[in-house]
Amino acid sequence: xxxxxxxTGIHKNYGAVEALRGVSLDVRPGExxxxxxxxxxxxxxxxxxxxxxEQPDRGEIAIDGRAVRFDSPTAALKAGLATIHQDLxxxxxxxxxxxxxxxxxxxxxxxxxxxLDKARMRKESLxxxxxxxxxxxDMNAKVNALSGGQRQAVAxxxxxxxxxxxxxxxxxxxxxxxRETEQVLQLVRSLKKAGKTVILISHxxxxxxxxxxxxxxxxxxxxxxxxxxxxxxxxxxxxxxxGDTRH
Amino acid sequence: xxxxxxxxxxxxxxxxxxxxxxxxxxxxNFASAANLLNVLKQVSFLSILAFGFTFALIASELDLSFAxxxxxxxxxxxxLISTEVxxxxxxxxxxxxxxxxxxxxxxxxxxxxxxxxxxxxxTASIANGLAFMITGGVAFVxxxxxxxxxxxxxxxxxxxxxxxxxxxxxxxALILSTQTRTGVHIQATGENEEAARRSGIxxxxxxxxxxxxxxxxxxxxxxxxVANLSSAAPQMAGDxxxxxxxxxxxxxxxxxxxxxNILGSFVGALIIVMLSNGLVLLGAQYYxxxxxLGIIIIASVAVSASVLKRAAFxx
Numbered sequence: 001x002x003x004x005x006x007x008t009g010i011h012k013n014y015g016a017v018e019a020l021r022g023v024s025l026d027v028r029p030g031e032x033x034x035x036x037x038x039x040x041x042x043x044x045x046x047x048x049x050x051x052x053x054e055q056p057d058r059g060e061i062a063i064d065g066r067a068v069r070f071d072s073p074t075a076a077l078k079a080g081l082a083t084i085h086q087d088l089x090x091x092x093x094x095x096x097x098x099x100x101x102x103x104x105x106x107x108x109x110x111x112x113x114x115x116l117d118k119a120r121m122r123k124e125s126l127x128x129x130x131x132x133x134x135x136x137x138d139m140n141a142k143v144n145a146l147s148g149g150q151r152q153a154v155a156x157x158x159x160x161x162x163x164x165x166x167x168x169x170x171x172x173x174x175x176x177x178x179r180e181t182e183q184v185l186q187l188v189r190s191l192k193k194a195g196k197t198v199i200l201i202s203h204x205x206x207x208x209x210x211x212x213x214x215x216x217x218x219x220x221x222x223x224x225x226x227x228x229x230x231x232x233x234x235x236x237x238x239x240x241x242x243g244d245t246r247h
Numbered sequence: 248x249x250x251x252x253x254x255x256x257x258x259x260x261x262x263x264x265x266x267x268x269x270x271x272x273x274x275x276n277f278a279s280a281a282n283l284l285n286v287l288k289q290v291s292f293l294s295i296l297a298f299g300f301t302f303a304l305i306a307s308e309l310d311l312s313f314a315x316x317x318x319x320x321x322x323x324x325x326x327l328i329s330t331e332v333x334x335x336x337x338x339x340x341x342x343x344x345x346x347x348x349x350x351x352x353x354x355x356x357x358x359x360x361x362x363x364x365x366x367x368x369x370t371a372s373i374a375n376g377l378a379f380m381i382t383g384g385v386a387f388v389x390x391x392x393x394x395x396x397x398x399x400x401x402x403x404x405x406x407x408x409x410x411x412x413x414x415x416x417x418x419x420a421l422i423l424s425t426q427t428r429t430g431v432h433i434q435a436t437g438e439n440e441e442a443a444r445r446s447g448i449x450x451x452x453x454x455x456x457x458x459x460x461x462x463x464x465x466x467x468x469x470x471x472x473v474a475n476l477s478s479a480a481p482q483m484a485g486d487x488x489x490x491x492x493x494x495x496x497x498x499x500x501x502x503x504x505x506x507x508n509i510l511g512s513f514v515g516a517l518i519i520v521m522l523s524n525g526l527v528l529l530g531a532q533y534y535x536x537x538x539x540l541g542i543i544i545i546a547s548v549a550v551s552a553s554v555l556k557r558a559a560f561x562x
Contacts, residue, residue, distance in 0.1 A: 074447055089442035091435055093506070102435055103446030105428045115426045158446075 002065050004029040004197045005050070005081070005166055010059035012045050019045040021221040022059070027166070032188065032198045034212035036205070038240055041218040043201050047170055050199070051083035052076030063166075082164030086171045088155045090143045097125040097139040100157045128157040132190045133183070148176045149183030156187055160194070167191055168199045173207050185210055205233035205240075219243055259501040259511075263518040270521060274528040284407060286524050288475070291413040292468050294516035296487050297494040298420045299464025304495060304507040305424065306457030307437035308356060308363040312371035313465045314488035316348040318481055319374040320469030325387030325479025334395035341473070342466035348374060349462020353455030363458070378481035386480035399474025409471050416467070420509045433457050493540050494519050496547035505551040519543065 003026040012020040020042045027033045035043050048054040050061070052070030061068055063079055070076040076083070090099050098105075101121045108117040122139040129136050133153045136146070143154055152172055159167045169188065173181045181204075188211055191198050202208050208215060209231050217224040217239050225245050227236075238244065248256070270277040277283075296313055303310040320341040327337035348370055355366035401408040424430040435443040436453040444450045468487075473479045497518060498511025523536050 073445060077447075085445075087441075089439070089445050091438035091442050093438050094435065098431060098435070099442075102443065103432070103448045105431055107428060113422070114428070115422070116428065116431065 002029075003027055003062075004064060005199075006062045007046070007050065008060045008062075010046065010049060010061075011057045012042075012049065012054065013057055018221055020049075020056070020059075023218060023221065023223055025216055025223075027197055027199055028214075029197055030192065030195060031213040032192055032200060032211050034200045034202060034208040034215045035218065036202065036208060036215055036236060036240060037218035037224070040220065042221040043218060044170075045221075046218070047083065047168060047199075047201055050076065050081060050168060051085075052081075053083075077162055077164070080163070080165040081168065082159035082162050082166070083168040084152070084155045084159060084170065084172065086174060088151055090151055090154055092144045093142055095140050095142060096129075096136070096146075096154055097122045099143055099154050100125045100128060100139075100161055102158070104161065124161070125157065128160045129153065131160065131194055132156060132187050147180055147183075149180035149187070152184050153187055156191065164196070166197045166199065168201070170201045171203065172200070173202065173204050181207065205236045208236060209233040255504045256502060259497060259518070260514055263514055263521070266518060266521055266525070270525040270528075274525045277525060277528055282524070282528075286520050287410050288407060289520045289524070290513075290516050291409045292472055292484075293487060293490055293494055293520060294413060294513050295416055295464050295468045295471070296484075296491040297498070297512040297516050298416065298509055299461035300491050300495045301498065301507045301509055301512045302420070302424070302433065302460040302464075303363070303457045305437050306433045306454050307440070308352075308454055308458055310349075310352060310363065310367050310458055310461040311488075312348065312352060312367040312374060313461050313491060314484045314486075315371040315374040315378070316345055316462055317465040317469045317472070317484035317487065319348070319378045319381075320344040320466045321473045321479040321483055322378045322381050322387070322481055324469060324473045326381050328391055328395065329387045329389050334392045338395070338398075338470050341469050342463065345462040345464070345466020345469065346459060347462070348465070349459035350455065352458040352462065356458065357451040357454050367458075375481065382479075382481055384481075386478050386483075388478040391477050396474050396477055399471050399476070409475065412471065416464075417509070417513055424509050429453075429456070489540050489544070490516075490519055493543045493547070496551075497543055499551045500547050 005027045007023065007025045010020050010023045023042060023046055025035070025046065035046065037043050045054065049056050052073045052075050055071065061070070068079055070079065091102070106117040106121050107114040125139045126137065133150065136150055136153065143151055146154065156167065172184050172188070176184060185207060188198055188200065200208065200211060212231065214226060214228045215231060215236065216226045224243060225239060225247060227239070227247060296317060299313055300310055323344045324337045324341035327340055328334055352363065352367050352370050355361045355370070356363045397408065399409055403411060432443065432448045433453045433456060435446070435448055436450045440450050468484065472483060494515035495507055495512045497515035498513070499505060499507050501511045501514060502508050503511070519540070522539060526535055526539070
């Protein structure tokens with residue numbers, strides 16, 4: 001199966017610091033692919049490059065076999081890659097539907113004026129939300145009023161609204177409680193069920209073990225190993241701690 | 248909506264209605280047609296300025312220059328008319344002055360990265376100096392074109408045109424702020440600039456626009472002020488500075504609590520002008536108004552901040 005997204009030989013330096021020294025990543029369509037590694041392994045840099053926030057010094061990125069280059073986050077979005085950063089980038093004091101449609105608001109023509117079509121935005125938001133979490137029904141509610149897991153759902157709805165085929169989740173369960181974490185795991189499974197390809201960056205080995213079809217472990221800016229099959233949190237931790245490169 | 252939410256959303260508005268009824272009953276001459284028209288005229292000047300300040304505040308920027316920019320625009324209009332330039336051209340120049348000042352504030356904030364609290368103070372001082380430079384310290388007065396004065400003094404039937412203009416500007420500002428993509432983009436920029444930027448919103452443009460709308464409002468108010476008084480002087484809009492800020496902050500205590508909003512600013516302007524007018528009619532000393540204004544400014548922020556705090560604790 002051709003990879004949905006592949007990064008090959010990615011190099012990135014920040015001054016004298018070599019953050020990535022030839023990292024490669026192949027993500028198959030419809031899989032949940034986790035990227036793990038200790039601090040400084042290069043996870044964040046790799047994600048920034050895939051999200052179009054940073055550009056690689058060397059190396060190639062291809063989507064469905066076609067080479068692409070992301071000069072900006074917008075370019076990555078247009079290619080179907082939506083990244084949900086750890087801070088979620090929501091406006092807490094605005095309504096759920098306003099957050100989901102931020103920057104891409106729907107309008108209708110009233111007496112020749114292009115006015116917001118709030119009813120349609122609320123309805124479509126509800127449709128996106130129903131795919132993920134059917135307990136959130138009031139699209140007028142402010143994001144303030146939501147729990148951490150529910151906020152994640154709002155951010156993921158935005159990715160769905162962008163019609164992204166690949167969703168990159170950066171530490172989605174960091175700082176969440178047990179129940180909230182379970183909600184987010186459920187969200188990720190819903191994404192997979194909806195046919196999305198998911199790249200998951202996480203420190204939480206039990207979350208990775210529960211979700212990932214495959215895991216790529218990075219170590220000091222290089223590929224350490226890519227694992228497939230039944231993965232336990234303990235096994236993952238062993239790989240990260242030992243630097244073991246055998247599958 | 249429970250009782251608490253109703254108080255939070257409409258409390259200030261209802262207090263305004265109560266104030267109106269109280270003044271109708273107890274302030275001598277408050278209810279006279281001449282006085283009520285005078286109140287509405289003052290509300291016109293104040294509310295247009297407050298709309299501008301509100302737009303800047305929605306983008307999370309403070310425009311402390313609007314009153315001095317308004318005076319400068321007025322002086323530009325007065326200068327041009329008194330040198331026998333056609334009045335429509337003078338009006339256009341006055342409005343343009345406001346827009347240019349707003350663009351300058353936008354440039355200072357988004358390109359030079361000077362916080363608006365500081366940059367608009369600088370602009371205010373520059374505008375003040377320019378106004379004195381143009382007038383040489385005296386006021387422009389004279390017999391001006393009747394068509395021009397109609398903008399400030401004319402009536403359609405019994406209704407002063409200035410009130411009609413104000414209502415039209417209120418409607419336009421309401422639609423822009425709540426019903427258009429541009430309006431929500433300004434709001435998103437003010438709420439979370441980083442989130443807005445990552446969603447593809449031109450956040451710099453939104454900040455420049457918010458500050459420029461404030462300049463535009465100052466220029467428009469100058470037209471009505473000069474036409475109403477048939478004179479133009481530096482500092483003529485100076486009193487609107489604190490009043491305009493107070494109207495906007497008072498407006499943040501109603502309709503969409505803790506958020507600057509156009510309708511709130513309009514009602515805020517109504518309450519502040521009624522209160523000032525009523526205090527004079529009730530025989531209060533002139534300095535009471537300043538004290539009252541200070542209390543309104545502080546109390547409004549304290550009240551809307553408590554809403555903010557509660558929102559934060561609800562996490």
